[in-house]
Amino acid sequence: MKDYTQAYRDQSIAEIDREELILKYTPMIKYIAQRLLSRLPPHVSIDDLISSGIIGLINAVEKFDASKNVQFKTYAEFRIKGAMLDELRALDWVPRSIRRKINELEKTYSALERQLGRPAKDEEVAEEMDISLDDFYKLLDETKSVTFVDLDLLRQNKPEINGFSGLSEELLGTSNDPFSNLAMSQVRDLLAQAIDNLPEKEKLTVSLYYHEQLTMKEIGEVLGYTESRISQMHSKAMYRLRNQLKKSLA
Numbered sequence: 001m002k003d004y005t006q007a008y009r010d011q012s013i014a015e016i017d018r019e020e021l022i023l024k025y026t027p028m029i030k031y032i033a034q035r036l037l038s039r040l041p042p043h044v045s046i047d048d049l050i051s052s053g054i055i056g057l058i059n060a061v062e063k064f065d066a067s068k069n070v071q072f073k074t075y076a077e078f079r080i081k082g083a084m085l086d087e088l089r090a091l092d093w094v095p096r097s098i099r100r101k102i103n104e105l106e107k108t109y110s111a112l113e114r115q116l117g118r119p120a121k122d123e124e125v126a127e128e129m130d131i132s133l134d135d136f137y138k139l140l141d142e143t144k145s146v147t148f149v150d151l152d153l154l155r156q157n158k159p160e161i162n163g164f165s166g167l168s169e170e171l172l173g174t175s176n177d178p179f180s181n182l183a184m185s186q187v188r189d190l191l192a193q194a195i196d197n198l199p200e201k202e203k204l205t206v207s208l209y210y211h212e213q214l215t216m217k218e219i220g221e222v223l224g225y226t227e228s229r230i231s232q233m234h235s236k237a238m239y240r241l242r243n244q245l246k247k248s249l250a
Contacts (some may be wrong), residue, residue: 058085
């Protein structure tokens, strides 16, 4: 006869583990929301980000597979960020005027770097856009809230993936589809190569921000620049990376 008592106990243990994981990693939601909010317009509510982040964490707890050899913290962070970015996309928070400026900057970087065969300098981009260097820096400041490598770019090249969370599993190599895992490992390699080709200060900024988890202000203190200038370096790096990925994945 089946031991239903033992089965109930096992289920209770699983529920306790689930609750402990949610409680342990809940503070990470606010931390991620605050880092993301620092690059967003004032009208975006941190409460909306935290609410979506909670859903992301619950999904991470429910779908985490320890046999995939990925740390739960890493998996949860992808899920939480993914849920927040999906919320932002649903809100359509980027004004059309900013989108136009972003497209103009992207096209200018792409055309110049294709023509020059190297990363374009600030002065060259400003001249190509027929604006002063000061106006160029102001333009970077205006568009900084959107200058992260948008994974929609990868989704467009993998239409079978529905939603950011599924894509996160691909990037982490936790998908059950070996062909998808192979494709996304190639994307990771392309991204690593694109980062390696960045100008040195931009490469260091990207490394300190995404790998070491420093804030823009902290990076400025390390490199001896203002927080605003570090933010501009980050924006330039993101334009270059998006162009490289688009070119490689076209």
